[in-house]
Amino acid sequence: MKKIFYILMIPMLIASLFVFDSLDVFSSKAAANELSKFEGNIVTVNGMGAVKxxxxIAYISLGxxxxNVDAKKxxxxxxxxxDKIVDTLKKNGIEDEDIKTTGYNIYKTSKYEPANLGEKKNRIEGYIARNIAEVTIRDIDKVGNVIDLAGKAGANIINNIRFGITNEEEYYNKALKLAMKNASGKAEAVLSTFGVKPEKPYRIIENSYGAPIVYRDNAMMKASMVAENYETPVEAGELEVTARVTVEYKY
Structure with a gap:
């Protein structure tokens, strides 16, 4: 009698699972349909704006x-x-707060030499010391002059000449307005095929922020360059500030 009862229960359980699964699918679809009714038809477009x-402002790493065979020396x-480089830069208009140390290290150099029985021994040749500072130049026309002054004062490393914008937010906001205008134009083109005009955006997503920083090729000042009456030509060019948005319109 118990076996018959178990056999009868199995189809009932399978049927109930199917019903619950169907109800779950139905409820998901119903929720999606309700959300669609609430939001309505939506067109999504991307917009981009750029300002040159x-x-x-410029930043230069120099040092x-x-x-020397002696570390202390x-x-x-x-x-x-x-000290001589920093003093020279300050005397020529660079403020103290615009010079900051970004790297300082001392390391030994070694040379492996043959020893007895074909072995090699490590012989310390001396020590290399390096001091690097980042200099902020607020007059863009003086970048080449600063490089020359630093070189003549003893700098033998010039790295990472970078150019930027002081008030980048002002230009980014202009690019953002152009991006919105671009998105609006796209939406108008798409919706015109349905005889509809886009109204106020339903949702806006800002996809980017910030102006680029241009890096120039690294350069190592040579002793011969410093000795000559050499003027370093540096062209900053133009930066392109871009903004991107994703905009949704109801129709």
């Missing part, structure tokens, strides 16, 4: 690298040279 700007040499 001449950079008004000194020196070698290497430190003293690099300190004297770096």
């Amino acid at each position: 700007v001449k950079p008004d 000194v690298e020196t070698f 290497a430190q003293e040499d690099i300190a004297k040279q770096m």
Whole structure:
């Protein structure tokens, strides 16, 4: 009698699972349909705007690298040279807060030499000291002049000349307005095929922020360049500030 009862229960359980599963699918579809009714028909477009700007600020990494067989002497040499560079820059209009140390290290150099029985031994040749500072130049026309002054004062490393914009938010907001105008034009073109005009946006997503920073190729100042009456030509060019948006319109 119990076996018959179990056999009868199995189809009932399968049927109930099918019913619950169907109800779950039905409820999901119903929820989706309700959401669709609430939001209505929506067209989504992407907009982009760009503004070209001449950079008004520059950043240069410069410094000194020196070698000495004595570690302490290497430190003293690099300190004297770096002090001379900083003093020169300050005397020529660079403010104290626009010069900051970004790197300082001392490491030994070694040479492997043959020893007895074909073995090699490690012989310390000396020590290399390096001091790097980032200099902010607020007059874009003086970038080449700053490089020349630093080189003549003893800098033998010039790295990462970067150009940027002081008030980038002002130009980004202009690009953002152009991006919205671009998106509106796209929406109007799409909806015109249905004889509809886009109204106020239903949803707006800002997809980007910020102006680019242009990097120039790294350069190492050579002793021959410093010795000559050399004027470094540096062209900042233009930066392009871009903004991107995703806009949804109901129709």
